[in-house]
Amino acid sequence: MFQVYGVLGLIFTALAIGVFVMAAWALIHAVKTPARAFAVTGKQTKNLWLIILSLAALFGFSAAVGFIQPLSIFTIAAVIAAGIYLADVRPAVKEIGKGGNQGPYGPW
Structure with missing residues (x-):
C-alpha cells in the first residue's frame, strides 16, 4: 500500500539535503x-560570514541526517543565511580581485 507519510518524509529529506548543499x-x-573583498564592498567581515555559514552548514547537515527536524527554526535560519550570502554578498565580492586588463567594455 502507498504511504503518504513515506512520501512526505522523502520530500523533507530532499529539502534538508538541498539546504545542506x-x-x-x-x-x-x-x-x-x-x-579584502568583503571590506572593499562594504559587507560584513569574512570571519563573520564564515561563522554564520559554518553554522548554517552544520544545521543543514543535522537536518539531512535526521538529527533535527527539516522544518525547525534552525534549518529555516540556515536557508535564510545561505540565501542572503548567495543573493547579496556573493555577487558583490565576486567582482573584486579579478584584476587583469579590464577596459570600460570588458577585458582587452
Whole structure:
C-alpha cells in the first residue's frame, strides 16, 4: 500500500539535503574569497560570514541526517543565511580581485 507519510518524509529529506548543499556551496565560496573583498564592498567581515555559514552548514547537515527536524527554526535560519550570502554578498565580492586588463567594455 502507498504511504503518504513515506512520501512526505522523502520530500523533507530532499529539502534538508538541498539546504545542506546550499549552505556548503556558500561556505566554500566564502572560504575561497579574499578577506579584502568583503571590506572593499562594504559587507560584513569574512570571519563573520564564515561563522554564520559554518553554522548554517552544520544545521543543514543535522537536518539531512535526521538529527533535527527539516522544518525547525534552525534549518529555516540556515536557508535564510545561505540565501542572503548567495543573493547579496556573493555577487558583490565576486567582482573584486579579478584584476587583469579590464577596459570600460570588458577585458582587452
